[in-house]
Amino acid sequence: MRGQEPRSTSSCAACKLLKRRCTPNCIFAPYFRSDEPKKFAKVHKVFGASNVSKILIEVPEEQRQDTVNSLAYEAEARLRDPVYGCIGAIALLQRKMIQLQHDLALARACLARYAATPSSIGSTDDRVITEPFGDFPAACGGSIDTFSQNISYELNQEAHMYDFSQIPYV
Amino acid sequence: MNPGRCAACRYLRRKCPPDCIFSPHFPPNVPQRFVSVHRIYGASNVAKLLQQLPSHLRAEAAESLCLEAQYRIEDPVYGCVGLVSSLQQQIQDTEKQLAKTRAEIAFLKSQARLSHAALEGNLLDNAVNINFSDHQSFHG
Numbered sequence: 296m297r298g299q300e301p302r303s304t305s306s307c308a309a310c311k312l313l314k315r316r317c318t319p320n321c322i323f324a325p326y327f328r329s330d331e332p333k334k335f336a337k338v339h340k341v342f343g344a345s346n347v348s349k350i351l352i353e354v355p356e357e358q359r360q361d362t363v364n365s366l367a368y369e370a371e372a373r374l375r376d377p378v379y380g381c382i383g384a385i386a387l388l389q390r391k392m393i394q395l396q397h398d399l400a401l402a403r404a405c406l407a408r409y410a411a412t413p414s415s416i417g418s419t420d421d422r423v424i425t426e427p428f429g430d431f432p433a434a435c436g437g438s439i440d441t442f443s444q445n446i447s448y449e450l451n452q453e454a455h456m457y458d459f460s461q462i463p464y465v
Numbered sequence: 466m467n468p469g470r471c472a473a474c475r476y477l478r479r480k481c482p483p484d485c486i487f488s489p490h491f492p493p494n495v496p497q498r499f500v501s502v503h504r505i506y507g508a509s510n511v512a513k514l515l516q517q518l519p520s521h522l523r524a525e526a527a528e529s530l531c532l533e534a535q536y537r538i539e540d541p542v543y544g545c546v547g548l549v550s551s552l553q554q555q556i557q558d559t560e561k562q563l564a565k566t567r568a569e570i571a572f573l574k575s576q577a578r579l580s581h582a583a584l585e586g587n588l589l590d591n592a593v594n595i596n597f598s599d600h601q602s603f604h605g
Contacts, residue, residue, distance in 0.1 A: 340510075341506065341510065341514075342505065342506055342510065343506070343507045343509070343510050345507070346504070350505075350541055353541055354541050354542055361542050361543065362543075365542065365544050365546040365547070366544070368549075369533065369537075369545065373514075373533075377514055377517065377518055377526060378518060378522045378525050378526045378529065379525065379529045380529050380530070380533055381533055381544075381546065382533060382545065383529070385545060385548055385549055385552065388549065388552040388553065388556065389552060392552060392555055392556055392559065395556060395559040395563060396559060398563055399559055399566065402563055402567055405570055406566055406569055406570050406573070409570060409573045409574070410573065
């Protein structure tokens, strides 16, 4: 009808979920678009809207998108694994890294031996390239090592939950 | 004032009930643990998360929440996700190095086999030639 203003439908996902009016300077609007409702829902469930707002306010504006993405990643990890969250993913990756470093050290030792004495090629030592090693000192320090030892069994069962094929945007 | 309150109830300035969900995991002698998780997650969210877990898993959950909260306080932009990215990149780089080293080993092995085969071929040829020439000289 003439003279009637069209109703704004530009509420961000956060304001839609929180059932409030989305103001022009809404802290969430640039990062939680209305077509991605699940993103804010997950972040809100884990961190709470108020805490997310406080975190965003304290970081420079140009880093807020990265902040939101990392919060979303952490929230997703925590919802998938309520016990260990992102820390579980880190522990798995650290174990994988330690195994790889093992394998690389063995392979380099074999290469050095073959390069020095070509006659050793074809010996039974070939198997050490592919056989996994036993215990190996943790290469990565920090308190996550304790988690790595404590949760090794559970994480082996849950490894499928973490999609390591995608590197976070960072 | 109840001197036996857990760190959470002290921070929240409330009575600490006997079945307080926080008290086993936030002892009063380490107040900073609860301050960190409260700052990042909020007391209500932490309580909900712990309550939905079986009691034998709550200690690990509280510990991982404290660790993640601490990472987020130290790095408000990336939190512990920065470490995930860094590890994934390191793993990719190490896998490439491993593949390269194994390829080099495979190359050296194939070279060595070719050399052995060539050497054995030469020895056989020499042995045949010697026998033939001996045969010729014997039979004239």
